[in-house]
Amino acid sequence: MKQKIPPEEYYKNLPRKRVASGMIFFDETGSKVFLVKPSYKEHWLFPGGVVEADESPKAGAIREVKEEIGIDVNPSSLLVVDYVPASSVNGVMVHDALIFLFYGGRMSEEMKSRIVLDNEEIVDSCFFTLEEAASLLNVNSRRRLEYVIEAIEKGITVYIEKECKA
Numbered sequence: 233m234k235q236k237i238p239p240e241e242y243y244k245n246l247p248r249k250r251v252a253s254g255m256i257f258f259d260e261t262g263s264k265v266f267l268v269k270p271s272y273k274e275h276w277l278f279p280g281g282v283v284e285a286d287e288s289p290k291a292g293a294i295r296e297v298k299e300e301i302g303i304d305v306n307p308s309s310l311l312v313v314d315y316v317p318a319s320s321v322n323g324v325m326v327h328d329a330l331i332f333l334f335y336g337g338r339m340s341e342e343m344k345s346r347i348v349l350d351n352e353e354i355v356d357s358c359f360f361t362l363e364e365a366a367s368l369l370n371v372n373s374r375r376r377l378e379y380v381i382e383a384i385e386k387g388i389t390v391y392i393e394k395e396c397k398a
Contacts, residue, residue: 250329253293254280255307255336256380262338264359265377267368268300271355276368278333278376279354289332297336301357302348307334311383312376315393333376335384 256278257266267276279300283292290307298304312333319326349357362381366374372394379390 248327250327251283251289251292251332252281252329253283253289253296253332253334254278255293255297255305255334256311256377257336258338259359260338260340264361265365266336266339266357266359267365268349268354269356269358271353273370275370275373276360276365277370277373279336279357280333283332289330290334293332293334300350300354302350303343303346305336307336309335309383309387310389311335312379313389313391314372314376315391316372317394331372331376333380 254277258264259266266279268279269276279297280293281296281300283289284295287295290310293307294305310332312331314331314333316329316331318328347357349355360368362377365377369377375392375394379392382388383390
């Protein structure tokens with residue numbers, strides 16, 4: 233008969249995943265997407281970041297948007313969930329991740345006027361056409377953007393996975 237594993241041992245040995253979440257915003261016409269330029273990366277991003285311990289992905293997105301651009305937004309829906317396998321970034325092995333992208337909506341002129349960048353982590357922000365945005369985003373964010381329009385138009389959440397290379 234096999235020996236029973238104590239619960240504390242079982243839970244201690246479960247794998248860990250990174251979780252990040254963000255929001256996508258469009259201008260009032262819905263033709264341009266809002267991106268931020270972080271100080272610590274070469275490419276532009278959707279506002280968002282790492283979800284903290286004991287924080288839900290939605291709460292993490294709300295907090296990150298507030299910290300990065302100074303506006304308090306409750307997203308209307310979850311658009312994309314993206315699984316990204318473990319990889320090496322600048323020679324450092326990074327855990328696999330689940331990325332949640334919520335819909336922040338269309339930014340009114342009033343909402344735009346309330347944007348205040350944190351200037352430490354985020355050094356710039358701007359609205360871009362979808363084509364411009366695709367050229368500024370990294371490969372993972374660009375892939376998410378491809379599914380955002382479908383998710384909004386169909387009122388669905390899209391699950392995607394980066395292809396794992398064996």
